[in-house]
Amino acid sequence: DAKTTQPNSMESNEEEPVHLPCNHSTISGTDYIHWYRQLPSQGPEYVIHGLTSNVNNRMASLAIAEDRKSSTLILHRATLRDAAVYYCIPGAGSYQLTFGKGTKLSVIP
Amino acid sequence: NAGVMQNPRHLVRRRGQEARLRCSPMKGHSHVYWYRQLPEEGLKFMVYLQKENIIDESGMPKERFSAEFPKEGPSILRIQQVVRGDSAAYFCASSGPGQVSETEAFFGQGTRLTVV
Secondary structure, three states, X not given: OOOOXXXXXXXXXXXXXXXXXXXXXXXXXXXXXXXXXXXXXXXXXXXXXXXXOOEEOOOOEEXXXXXXXXXEEEEOOOOHHHOEEEEEEEEOOOOOOOOOOOEEEEEEO | OOOOEEEOOEEEEOOOOOEEEEEEOOOOOOEEEEEEEOOOOOEEEEEEEEOOEEEEOOOOOOOOXXXXXXXXXXXXXXXXXXXXXXXEEEEEEEEOXXXXXXOOOEEOXXXXXXXX
């Protein structure tokens, strides 16, 4: 499994953009980069995933470095409901997801 | 379209009893996964099943734990002779047809097992 490094915690003001970084320097060439988040007392929720190109969906954008050793999850306008632990998970598939400690995002009203 | 349904949400068992956790995947999903989250830790993969088949159980403890996904009905995670160290949140996830590398997993709300 690729080793990941994420900040333990980050803060954002409500309605401002948030950039959540992740380093995954040992990622293999075929591993997708998955992002999930977990709200308090709930199961993880899929956010986005990508392989090489930047990706957008209704929840977020994913910017992947050209060498694929890092990626950034972008929430365009943080809301209070976005307060959660965000996990960056390089891996081969939707199973055997390896959840590390993630980044705890706090959103300030 | 209901999401992944797990029951019960909370389960209390005395040491030595059996715990049975149920998971109904999303409609149309044929892949089921079980994860365990110990207090203050990240989720750890346990087992991956398809209907009537265990595909990967590399994360399952060797003793007392078993999982099944029968042809009819929910997937069951069974823990025999529970001990205090089994106290955790157990999450089930499912994913749809297609390459597992290209599909996302949908998680249930979890079952919180407390062993007293």
